[in-house]
Amino acid sequence: MTNQIPEITLHDGLQIPSVGFGTYKLKGESGAQAINHAIANGYRLLDSAYNYENEATVGEAIRRSSVPREELLVTSKLPGRYHHYDDAIVTIQESLLRANLDYYDLYLIHWPNPIQDNYVEAWQALIDAKKFGYIRSIGVCNFLPEHLERLKKETGILPTVNQIELHPLFNQEEQLKFHEEHHIATESWSPLSRASDLLRDETLQKIADQHNRTISQIILRWHYQLGAIAIPKSAAPSRQKENISIFDFELSEEEMTIINSLTKQDGRLKDQDPAVYEEF
Numbered sequence: 001m002t003n004q005i006p007e008i009t010l011h012d013g014l015q016i017p018s019v020g021f022g023t024y025k026l027k028g029e030s031g032a033q034a035i036n037h038a039i040a041n042g043y044r045l046l047d048s049a050y051n052y053e054n055e056a057t058v059g060e061a062i063r064r065s066s067v068p069r070e071e072l073l074v075t076s077k078l079p080g081r082y083h084h085y086d087d088a089i090v091t092i093q094e095s096l097l098r099a100n101l102d103y104y105d106l107y108l109i110h111w112p113n114p115i116q117d118n119y120v121e122a123w124q125a126l127i128d129a130k131k132f133g134y135i136r137s138i139g140v141c142n143f144l145p146e147h148l149e150r151l152k153k154e155t156g157i158l159p160t161v162n163q164i165e166l167h168p169l170f171n172q173e174e175q176l177k178f179h180e181e182h183h184i185a186t187e188s189w190s191p192l193s194r195a196s197d198l199l200r201d202e203t204l205q206k207i208a209d210q211h212n213r214t215i216s217q218i219i220l221r222w223h224y225q226l227g228a229i230a231i232p233k234s235a236a237p238s239r240q241k242e243n244i245s246i247f248d249f250e251l252s253e254e255e256m257t258i259i260n261s262l263t264k265q266d267g268r269l270k271d272q273d274p275a276v277y278e279e280f
């Protein structure tokens with residue numbers, strides 16, 4: 001086994017790395033430098049969003065990098081306030097202008113906002129934006145099975161990716177089963193639970209010691225073995241390297257079970273249940 005990042009194939013045929021790089025809070029000059037380091041350290045999948053106000057930073061990091069654009073997979077996300085069709089199309093164009101890119105590899109609806117209830121219209125805009133050549137692959141974030149079922153029923157097209165909150169405190173077992181049954185790839189946001197106390201958990205430390213790894217590496221390996229694409233964020237080049245050095249060891253079934261047992265019914269970090277929580 002090597003430390004090269006293995007790829008997975010989405011249901012539309014696009015191949016993407018099984019670990020990506022989160023960019024929330026990476027902005028401006030220090031942000032561009034951190035993202036540039038991440039690319040140099042081997043990350044090829046970059047996760048940004050219109051609402052992170054850093055699409056320009058991501059675009060600049062790509063331009064400064066020696067890695068060709070076509071070897072990178074760049075993601076952005078449609079905010080809740082632009083779910084109406086015409087707004088969504090203009091927002092995707094604006095995302096491209098901000099990043100100074102010709103296309104995004106992945107573009108996701110950021111939150112379903114089911115009370116507002118315009119996510120099917122937003123999805124139709126993403127379907128068309130793909131036809132216009134703005135996007136290679138279309139997906140969503142934070143969609144519950146009921147929201148995904150509705151996209152299927154009303155448009156016939158399911159997202160390639162659903163990016164959801166996923167870490168050992170909230171392992172989303174049922175949601176992952178649904179994704180698997182429908183060939184939707186899972187991306188894990190806040191995969192390290194935003195560096196919460198979990199990174200000092202005694203049970204995880206024991207497993208880490210057994211493998212001579214850090215707790216972060218154990219958690220990221222757990223995501224990989226679950227089949228989920230983690231997108232850890234780190235401003236520090238050393239931690240960026242640490243977070244992708246996970247492909248030369250394996251957790252046993254027993255260790256996977258122990259890590260899964262840390263999950264809690266209300267394990268969300270900020271109580272952001274997509275059935276009721278909305279973000280604009």
Ligand SMILES: NC(=O)c1ccc[n+]([C@@H]2O[C@H](COP(=O)([O-])OP(=O)(O)OC[C@H]3O[C@@H](n4cnc5c(N)ncnc54)[C@H](OP(=O)(O)O)[C@@H]3O)[C@@H](O)[C@H]2O)c1
Nearest residue numbers: 022023024141189190191192193194195216232233234235
């Ligand atoms: N779709 C959505 O609704 C949604 C929501 C939230 C996040 N996201 C995406 O998911 C990405 C990742 O989530 P996140 O940024 O919330 O949290 P995260 O990746 O779980 O954790 C980031 C935190 O962990 C620290 N860290 C990283 N690697 C570490 C290591 N090896 N050891 C110790 N600490 C480490 C980072 O500090 P340093 O930077 O100092 O290393 C930072 O404070 C975001 O950046 C964003 O792209 C999406």
